[in-house]
Amino acid sequence: MHLNNLELRGCKNDSELLEVVNLCDAAFVETPHEYFQRHITKDNTLKYEDTRILIKDGVIVSSVQVFPRSIYVNKEKISFAGIGNVATHPTFRGKGFAATVLNDALEYSIKSGFDCSMLTTTLNRYYEKFGFNTVIRRKVCFSKLGNESPLIQVINFHEKIEELNSIYATYNENKVGPIVRNEDYWKSQYLFCDEDKKLFLALYKSNRIHAYIRAKIADDKVLILEFASLHNAQESFLVLSQQLAAKVQLHSFEMLLSDDELDNLGLLKSENFIQDKELMISFLNNDLKETVKNLLTQPNKITFHLTDFF
Numbered sequence: 001m002h003l004n005n006l007e008l009r010g011c012k013n014d015s016e017l018l019e020v021v022n023l024c025d026a027a028f029v030e031t032p033h034e035y036f037q038r039h040i041t042k043d044n045t046l047k048y049e050d051t052r053i054l055i056k057d058g059v060i061v062s063s064v065q066v067f068p069r070s071i072y073v074n075k076e077k078i079s080f081a082g083i084g085n086v087a088t089h090p091t092f093r094g095k096g097f098a099a100t101v102l103n104d105a106l107e108y109s110i111k112s113g114f115d116c117s118m119l120t121t122t123l124n125r126y127y128e129k130f131g132f133n134t135v136i137r138r139k140v141c142f143s144k145l146g147n148e149s150p151l152i153q154v155i156n157f158h159e160k161i162e163e164l165n166s167i168y169a170t171y172n173e174n175k176v177g178p179i180v181r182n183e184d185y186w187k188s189q190y191l192f193c194d195e196d197k198k199l200f201l202a203l204y205k206s207n208r209i210h211a212y213i214r215a216k217i218a219d220d221k222v223l224i225l226e227f228a229s230l231h232n233a234q235e236s237f238l239v240l241s242q243q244l245a246a247k248v249q250l251h252s253f254e255m256l257l258s259d260d261e262l263d264n265l266g267l268l269k270s271e272n273f274i275q276d277k278e279l280m281i282s283f284l285n286n287d288l289k290e291t292v293k294n295l296l297t298q299p300n301k302i303t304f305h306l307t308d309f310f
Contacts, residue, residue: 006056008104010049017041019238020051020063020085028085035194039310040065040085042191044184051085051109052105062097064086064105067310068112072173073292077180081109081284082272083119084308102130106284114295115285120278120309128203132280136299140257149239155202155212161186163209171228175260176295177302193307195225201243203229211236214307215244218310222248224255225306227265234266259300279304 054062067082172178211229229236
């Protein structure tokens, strides 16, 4: 689409993707260049055209990425477009370019047949103008003492993808919100995920993975990004979190948890709860069942693993 001397479309090649990386780097100076390079160029689920751009005089001045995903809603699979890397070059701010590209991205998502769209932000009022509503989540703060177990190892990811995928699906398919994964998605996610690979730990029983946990250190706390277990989730979570505490010599933990997971992991008596309002959702498919919409917008109902952050 051409608007005066502006061109609105999807990317066409790697060169334009790299230009978007540099654009995001200029727009968000406090975020490392490597972060954008990883998320924009390492996600193999993306097609070129999923990165929407506004070009002025031959230069990309604004961009939005549309991440094609599906989520579980009580075993049902719902398609959604993740909206990320909404950026405008500082020189061209205040001209409505971000709104133009965002509207294009949402139109593109509707034409692509997505049921809904989700994003994370601290600018909720801005995105409300585009039909997004805030989904209330709960950040749980708790403490664990360190204790090492010989049954836990740093995972050899590339040898264990099939096992991980099976455990993940078994643990998450009955929940509301987890992303539907296959082995190709796992491989891409492992490349773009902002985690500490040394804190991707597996609990083994009878030489098979029984449970796993993924984490990183942030602000002198252990931020748990994802957990899954075949059985006895509470016991598995306890020994894996204790292993993390021993490994990094920290005892303070944070994790986003739904009501169901809070009970499942035995954290109902945690020390502190913080309301999180960064997740927003917009429904694109008018025929989507009201029961599904209600589940996805119910406070503290959704499970969205931080490993899937786009």
